Amino acid sequence: MGRANLSLRAIRQLSIFFFRAASQLGFAVLDIRDLWEIWVLLLSLFKRKWTVRILVPTTVAATAPSSSKKKSKASGSSPSASYDWTTVLTNLNTKVFPSTPVLLASDGQVASQFFHLGERMVAKDKEIKALRLKARNQEEAGELAATENVSLRGQLNNREEEIYDLKDTVEAFEAEKAMAVNGAKVVARWELMQEWLNGQTDSWDSANVLEQYKMVKITEAELLGLPTPSFEGEPQVPGDMEAEKMPEPAADDPPAS
Numbered sequence: 001m002g003r004a005n006l007s008l009r010a011i012r013q014l015s016i017f018f019f020r021a022a023s024q025l026g027f028a029v030l031d032i033r034d035l036w037e038i039w040v041l042l043l044s045l046f047k048r049k050w051t052v053r054i055l056v057p058t059t060v061a062a063t064a065p066s067s068s069k070k071k072s073k074a075s076g077s078s079p080s081a082s083y084d085w086t087t088v089l090t091n092l093n094t095k096v097f098p099s100t101p102v103l104l105a106s107d108g109q110v111a112s113q114f115f116h117l118g119e120r121m122v123a124k125d126k127e128i129k130a131l132r133l134k135a136r137n138q139e140e141a142g143e144l145a146a147t148e149n150v151s152l153r154g155q156l157n158n159r160e161e162e163i164y165d166l167k168d169t170v171e172a173f174e175a176e177k178a179m180a181v182n183g184a185k186v187v188a189r190w191e192l193m194q195e196w197l198n199g200q201t202d203s204w205d206s207a208n209v210l211e212q213y214k215m216v217k218i219t220e221a222e223l224l225g226l227p228t229p230s231f232e233g234e235p236q237v238p239g240d241m242e243a244e245k246m247p248e249p250a251a252d253d254p255p256a257s
Helices: 008-024 032-049 067-075 085-096 107-202 206-224 240-245
Strands: none
Touching: none
């Protein structure tokens, strides 16, 4: 063929290649309207670059021309009919994308739309990078917060152990203090009792106490009708005067046998 022709099969393969390449290149973040606009713009460029024709067989017999060829020559029409872009676009707008219709534009409008679409793609790419950076920063902040949380938990556990140790120390100190106070009270009471006993012993008249004891025993026997007890043969307790008259033994003299 002398001119470049683009068949319907080629358009279908081109569309499949376009959407597959768009998904692989990261254009999936764009919505379907953006991809549809880009695709229509590409078709607009193809419309201006090539004449899209339906391919027909070109091998015919040279000797006997067919009746269809004669009819085409008589009518003056081309062998292949041009593709109706308006019908295709109308069908796509009404059947595939009814809510987002797209119109074919001129060359200047195509360039402007490509420029704006490029700006939108770049802006969305920057937005995606910013969101990824923000997510990474949040992850790092979360990891740092988790590390600080672990450190704070360790410090809290150490402080709790120190508090328990201090409580044990305070309890032991209170017990020792109570024991010391009780011991001091016991010692003081013992000393006071010892002083009181010493004072009672010094003022105690042994002879009078012995006479009172004998009198109590005799009275008790009389009341019970028992024989009167005898205190003969028992040691005699010297009185105060006799105790003063008795000489104290010398420290060097042996005790009397």
